[in-house]
Amino acid sequence: MHEKQSGPGRSYRMIAMPVIAAASCLLAVSGAVGQTLETDAMLRNGPAPYQDTVKRYLDKILPKIVGGQPAPDAAYPWQVSLGVSWIADAGNAHFCGGSVIDAAWILTAAHCIEGLDPHLVVITAGTNNLGNGDSQRRNVKRILYMSERYNNQTFDNDIALLELFEPLLIDAAAPTPQPVALATTDNEDALLAPEALLTVSGWGATGEGGDTTRTLRFVEVPPVLRDDCNAGLSYDGQITDNMICAGFLSGGQDSCQGDSGGPLTGRLQNTPYQAGIVSWGEGCARPRKPGVYSRVANYGEWINTCMASPEQCPK
Numbered sequence: 219m220h221e222k223q224s225g226p227g228r229s230y231r232m233i234a235m236p237v238i239a240a241a242s243c244l245l246a247v248s249g250a251v252g253q254t255l256e257t258d259a260m261l262r263n264g265p266a267p268y269q270d271t272v273k274r275y276l277d278k279i280l281p282k283i284v285g286g287q288p289a290p291d292a293a294y295p296w297q298v299s300l301g302v303s304w305i306a307d308a309g310n311a312h313f314c315g316g317s318v319i320d321a322a323w324i325l326t327a328a329h330c331i332e333g334l335d336p337h338l339v340v341i342t343a344g345t346n347n348l349g350n351g352d353s354q355r356r357n358v359k360r361i362l363y364m365s366e367r368y369n370n371q372t373f374d375n376d377i378a379l380l381e382l383f384e385p386l387l388i389d390a391a392a393p394t395p396q397p398v399a400l401a402t403t404d405n406e407d408a409l410l411a412p413e414a415l416l417t418v419s420g421w422g423a424t425g426e427g428g429d430t431t432r433t434l435r436f437v438e439v440p441p442v443l444r445d446d447c448n449a450g451l452s453y454d455g456q457i458t459d460n461m462i463c464a465g466f467l468s469g470g471q472d473s474c475q476g477d478s479g480g481p482l483t484g485r486l487q488n489t490p491y492q493a494g495i496v497s498w499g500e501g502c503a504r505p506r507k508p509g510v511y512s513r514v515a516n517y518g519e520w521i522n523t524c525m526a527s528p529e530q531c532p533k
Contacts, residue, residue, distance in 0.1 A: 264333050264334050264338070265329055265330055265331060265332045265333055265334065266329075267313045267314050267329070267330050267478055268302065268313050268314075268330070268331075268334060268338070270313065271301075271302055271305075271310075271311065271312065271313035272302060274310075275302070275305055275310050275311075287435060287436065287437070288346075288433050288434070288435055289346050289419060289433075289434040289435060289436045290346075291346060291393075292346070292393035292394055293346065293419075293434075293436070294346070294417070294419045294434065294436065294481075294483075295318075295344075295393055295394040295395050295396040296317045296318045296319075296395065296396055296397060296398035296481060296483075296490075296492070297315065297316075297317060297318075297343075297346075297419050297420070297434060297480065297481065298315065298316045298317065298318060298324055298341050298342060298343040298395070299311075299312045299314075299315060299316075299341070299342040299343075299348055299421060300312070300313055300314040300315065300316050300324075300326060300330060300331070300339055300340075300341060300380075300479060301313065301339070301340045301341070301342055302338065302339075302340070303337060303338050303339055303340040303357070304338075307349055308342045308348040308349050308353065308355070309348035309349045309421075309432040311340065311342075312342075312348055312421050313330070314326060314327065314330035314331075314478045314479035314480070315419075315420045315421065315477055315478065315479045315480025315481070315496065316330075316341070316380065316479050316480065316481075317398050317480070317481040317492055317495075318343060318386060318388075318395050318396065318397045318398065319397050319398060319400060319492075319521070320397055320525065321382075321385035321386045321387075321388050321397070322381060322382050322385040322386075323379055323380070323381055323382070323525055324341055324379070324380040324382065325377070325378075325379060325400075325481075325492070325495065325514075325521070326377075326378050326379075326380060326479035326480075326495065327376045327377065327378060327478050327479040327495050327496065327497055327512060328363040328364065328368045328370075328375065328376045328377055328378045329370060329373060329376055329478065329479075329497070329498075330378065330478050330479040331361050331363065331378050331380070332363065332368070332370060334361065336357075336358040336359060336360060336361050336380075337357070337358070339357075339358045339361070339380065340355060340356070340357055340358070341355065341356045341357075341358065341380065341382060342354070342355050343355075343356070343386055343394070343395040344386070344394040344395040345394070346433065346434035347432055347433055347434070348421060348432045348433075349432055354386055354387060354395065356382045356383065356384055356386060357382070357383045357384070358380050358381070358382060358383070359381045359382060359383040360380070360381040360528055361378065361379075361380055361381075362378060362379040362380075362381070362524050362528060362531045363377065363378035363379070364377065364520070364532070364533055365533045366533040367533070372456065372458070373461075373497050373498045373510070373512075374458050374460050374461070375460055375512075376460075376495065376497045376498070376512045377495060377512045377514075377517055377520075378479075379521065379524050379525065379531075381528060398481060398483060398490055398491070398492045399489060399490065399491050399492070400491065400492050400514050400515075400518060400521065401484075401491045401492060401493040401514045401515040402515055402518055403515050403516075403518070405486060405491065405515075406493065406513075406515040408486055409484040409486060409491055409493045410441040410462065410484070410493060411441075412440075412441070412443075414440065414441060414484055415438045415439070415440060415484075416438065416439055416440070416441060416464050416482050416483065416484045416493060416494075417436050417437070417438050417439075417482070417483050417484070418436065418437055418439060418464070418477065418480065418481070418482045418483075418496060418509065419434055419435065419436040419477075419480060419481065419483075420434070420435065420477030420480040420496065421433075421434060421435070421477070439464045439465045439466060439508070439509070440464065440465075440466065441462065441463070441464050442463035442464055442465060442467065442508045443463075444457055444462070444463065446463075446467070447463035447508060447510070449506075451506050452467075452506045452507065452508070453500070453507075453510070457510065459513070459516070460512065460513050460516050461497065461510050461511065461512065461513055462482075462493065462494050462510075462511050462513045463508045463509065463510055463511070464482060464494065464508055464509055464511060465507075465508025465509045466508070467505065467506050467508065468505055477496045478496050478497070479495060479496060480495070480496045481494070481495065481496075482494030482495070482496065482509075482511045492514050493511070493513075493514055493515070494511025494512060494513060494514060495511055495512040495514060496509065496511060497509075497510050497511050497512045498510050520532060
């Protein structure tokens with residue numbers, strides 16, 4: 219989740235230029251990503267979550283869901299990790315979450331991948347423990363997002379699709395990985411009913427400003443009415459029709475940095491549906507500052523069009 223720092227914009231801290239230069243040298247020596255100048259440009263233009271992970275790796279800081287608990291084995295089988303492709307260890311590489319919506323397609327947030335070349339991203343699926351040898355690791359073929367409509371200051375239209383070079387191996391008889399169904403305009407009201415509980419999962423920080431975790435965690439949070447989320451003491455009108463809020467207005471449980479791009483899911487008749495994508499918030503689990511999520515039900519047509527004809531994906 220993007221954390222609000224000041225003014226209307228919300229961002230992670232950015233990597234200092236010497237760190238980017240160090241990353242370029244490291245990549246040039248390893249031969250992992252190709253030309254030094256190309257890599258330097260990618261890191262300069264890459265999104266804050268990606269740069270933050272690179273900095274943590276170079277600073278040798280070991281690898282955020284606040285108030286959550288470890289997920290049981292095989293729970294949330296649609297959850298994936300987006301990682302820095304040239305960092306071999308999946309736990310150290312993690313910078314954002316995502317969800318499997320098809321064997322060849324991952325749903326995530328635009329703020330996780332804006333400015334990145336596909337070869338800089340790797341997907342880890344089929345595990346709740348990053349670094350587990352049983353996981354499936356896939357390179358990214360194509361990154362799609364609403365480049366002309368996504369606003370990286372307000373985070374409106376914060377949604378993206380990643381096409382994989384090689385589809386994930388999905389076995390209906392096996393627990394992981396499995397695609398998740400997406401919320402629609404027909405079932406969203408039921409998913410977001412006042413008495414509902416939604417689940418957000420991820421490998422993000424276990425506290426505001428804290429380190430990320432290798433073990434998938436989850437927390438259950440209630441939906442928050444848009445009017446309440448837009449109240450003066452909350453987000454004061456910043457929540458658009460393309461966003462939903464979820465969390466306890468008293469604080470204490472929330473998604474956090476590193477969970478960005480991951481799924482917010484609910485259940486109808488025991489079938490899970492993804493209602494939101496972890497997008498932004500002010501701090502982590504602060505009172506009257508619930509998590510803000512991209513509203514998946516608003517993007518069904520865009521998702522279907524882009525998956526069917528990637529070259530014709532509306533920008």
